[in-house]
Amino acid sequence: MGRTFRLAVGQSPAELPTTRDRLDWLAETLPTVATHRADLLVLPELFATGYNIGDQIAERAEPADGPIAQAILGLASAHGLAIHYGFPEVDGNAIFNTAQCFGPDGTRLGIHRKLSIPPGFERKYFTPGDGYTLFTYRDVRIATLICYDAEFPETARHVSSIGAELILVPTALGEQWDWVAQRMIPTRAYENGVYLAYANSAGAENGLSFLGQSFIATPDGQELERAGAETEILYGTLELDKVSAAQSRLPYLRDREVLKLDNL
Template identity: 40%
Template sequence: MRLALWQTQGFPADINANLLALDVQLRAAAVAGAQLLLCPELWLGGYQVPQQMAALAEDADGPSAQRIAELCRSYGVAVCYGYAERHEDGQRPYNAAQLIDADGQRLANYRKTHLFGAMEHELFTPGDCLQAPVEWLGWRIALLICFDVEFPETVRTHALAGAELVLIPTALTPEYRTVPELIVPTRAVENQLFVAYCNHSGVENGLVFLGGSCVAAPNGERLGVLAGGEGLLLIDLDRAPREQWRAQFPYLEGRRPALYGALVTR
């Protein structure tokens, strides 16, 4: 699979401008042979827009999702994007990510389970479950969002459910560069899967983003990195060395679940 990560500053609180920019990037991704485009966390309406967040929230099958589905069909490229999802009971929205395939079908919609910091806890309702991986183009794909990947249990749960690729929209600032540089490759190698981590760039309403979008392989190698600025990172994912990697890093096969319950102190 050829994967494209779109690292972008975006247009805060301007959904239409972001959708127009997606049209341009999907065209570029299609020309480059990409089959799936990954966008950052809360890309649709912006991350640093606390006063407007509730008003920017949409249903999972709302007007923006329908427009994105049209673009996916037009260019033959799937899209995974972050957005604020309207709560079904009128409560605080969810910080969500949705995957729409190249035929415009909604494959998965995930609500961030591990909210980060005071602002996110004030603005959002946390999701209450991880979603099972979905299958597309023969790949089993799972979704997480930003802070979720920093908990080993989340990626391990997906690995045990058969995931081969985890897509992670994120909104990361420079003081947390350890995440793409160390944690993301670690999650990939310890779980024997690919991890794609797509960040914002630039400055949004005073909040500086790191960039640093990357894709890590099951051997822990980062296959590509976008340092700063806007751009598309194109990565070809190859599962051919999978058996070799699993023999080299037998973490899943070597597990002893019976040991991992409550510890007994003496």
């Protein structure tokens, strides 16, 4: 067997009301995740504070190296795995919908600010980010896209074209958007020949019901694992040789360069 990577996807309970409650849930969950020999755990969009919390977004926002980050990196170190999580990041006068990842040695592996803010309440609070994240952990090249980011084919294509083998997508997808989780986002893995992990919340938060249905999609169009509607941790062993095999079988990334789209 070639390169492998053990991934965990945390479909966490949305109803946890405070950051402390969320960090406590994570601390209670991590021993089990560690027994499954996970290299990395990816958690939902704005996991650390909650998503549908109105003006508390501004109250709970922190710098990227704030108390939440210190708690997360401590947990990563204690359990010997990387943790990828969402939080509202304050930087000067701006607040970003951000996800970052800490390795077990306390190193920040990557950080990504949500590129496109969707219609709705998010536009009241968040400033769009700029650029992409691509980092290498345990010999796997990993990109981050947050929720709405991944609904644009261009974003997944871009990070795949520069070498991503695994795309992590923390999300806060409502229950009315089942087609997105069941059809659209798995297609991003297939059309780029990469692994993709989609981490959603479970249950309801202040009147917003989340779909759940977190999943791990493979480069050849299969689902390695998929959650239901309840709180759950998914585990999957990624076989990274399947990325190059899929991209050789369907060389979209290469052949798109010769498309002649401008007939002027």
